[in-house]
Amino acid sequence: MDDIRARITKDGIRIYEDADFVGMRTAGRVAAEILDAVAPLVVAGTTTAVIDDFITDEIRRRGVTSATIGYKGYKHASCISVNHVVCHGIPGAKVLMDGDILNIDVTVIVDGWYGDTSRMYVAGQLARKAERLIEVTHEGLMRGIAAVKPGNTFGDIGHAIQTYVEAQRMSVVRDFCGHGLGRVFHAPPNVLHYGRPGSGPVLEEGMFFTIEPMVNLGRPETKVLADDWTAVTRDKSLSAQFEHSVGVTATGCEIFTLSPSGKFHPTWG
Ligand code: MF3
Ligand code: CO
Ligand code: CO
Numbered sequence: 719m720d721d722i723r724a725r726i727t728k729d730g731i732r733i734y735e736d737a738d739f740v741g742m743r744t745a746g747r748v749a750a751e752i753l754d755a756v757a758p759l760v761v762a763g764t765t766t767a768v769i770d771d772f773i774t775d776e777i778r779r780r781g782v783t784s785a786t787i788g789y790k791g792y793k794h795a796s797c798i799s800v801n802h803v804v805c806h807g808i809p810g811a812k813v814l815m816d817g818d819i820l821n822i823d824v825t826v827i828v829d830g831w832y833g834d835t836s837r838m839y840v841a842g843q844l845a846r847k848a849e850r851l852i853e854v855t856h857e858g859l860m861r862g863i864a865a866v867k868p869g870n871t872f873g874d875i876g877h878a879i880q881t882y883v884e885a886q887r888m889s890v891v892r893d894f895c896g897h898g899l900g901r902v903f904h905a906p907p908n909v910l911h912y913g914r915p916g917s918g919p920v921l922e923e924g925m926f927f928t929i930e931p932m933v934n935l936g937r938p939e940t941k942v943l944a945d946d947w948t949a950v951t952r953d954k955s956l957s958a959q960f961e962h963s964v965g966v967t968a969t970g971c972e973i974f975t976l977s978p979s980g981k982f983h984p985t986w987g
Pocket of ligand 1: 790792806823824
């Protein structure tokens with residue numbers, strides 16, 4: 719229930735109840751199942767519009783709702799960000815080429831709960847540098863998730879990601895962040911993927927948010943194209959991103975958007 723007694727911390731972060739994990743589990747699983755289903759479509763010669771149409775159909779077939787269609791004027795069921803596109807790539811006529819890497823980001827609403835997840839795919843043969851970028855980005859996300867437990871802070875999450883990524887001589891994007899979610903798409907806090915230990919709000923059981931680091935092979939700076947959505951690396955270096963929706967538990971966290979078929983990473987399954 720979206721009742722008025724819901725507790726909000728001094729940082730404006732909503733604390734959800736035990737029963738709310740059930741709704742998030744379902745929404746997260748549906749989003750992850752759709753990303754699983756899309757994998758066979760990611761081949762050289764197809765277009766990002768074909769992939770997005772498939773996602774639109776999958777959402778409809780499951781009787782759930784796209785959170786992105788109509789969101790701030792966005793018209794598509796996914797964001798598809800190819801190569802040097804950092805995030806918010808708009809599906810369209812772009813033809814995938816052998817060796818392209820892409821992030822596909824889907825958010826669904828199931829019974830009022832939001833499930834938000836993205837992962838990397840490759841069309842054809844994965845080049846060594848791209849593979850390393852994807853590996854480091856995934857590991858950065860998992861290290862961020864490992865820092866999620868009551869008493870730690872959001873700065874601890876960002877610090878875990880940043881120190882790992884920078885030690886691999888790659889960079890963390892500063893211009894976009896993760897976010898609280900639950901019965902809404904984007905809520906406090908901003909979940910930064912960089913930071914100092916002990917900084918930021920303290921994590922409490924019942925917080926729901928995303929962690930979605932974007933990592934560049936080159937410099938971290940981005941710019942948004944004239945379409946007002948597509949964010950690209952300024953230096954045109956390759957960029958990767960993975961996103962999970964998580965909930966803080968008494969001892970750590972629950973990942974709501976795990977891949978049911980274990981295909982979260984392109985070189986798995
Ligand atoms: N799913 C994205 C996120 O991780 C947001 C996409 S908003 C859109 O927060 F309008 F671009 F789809
Ligand atoms: Co998100
Ligand atoms: Co997303």
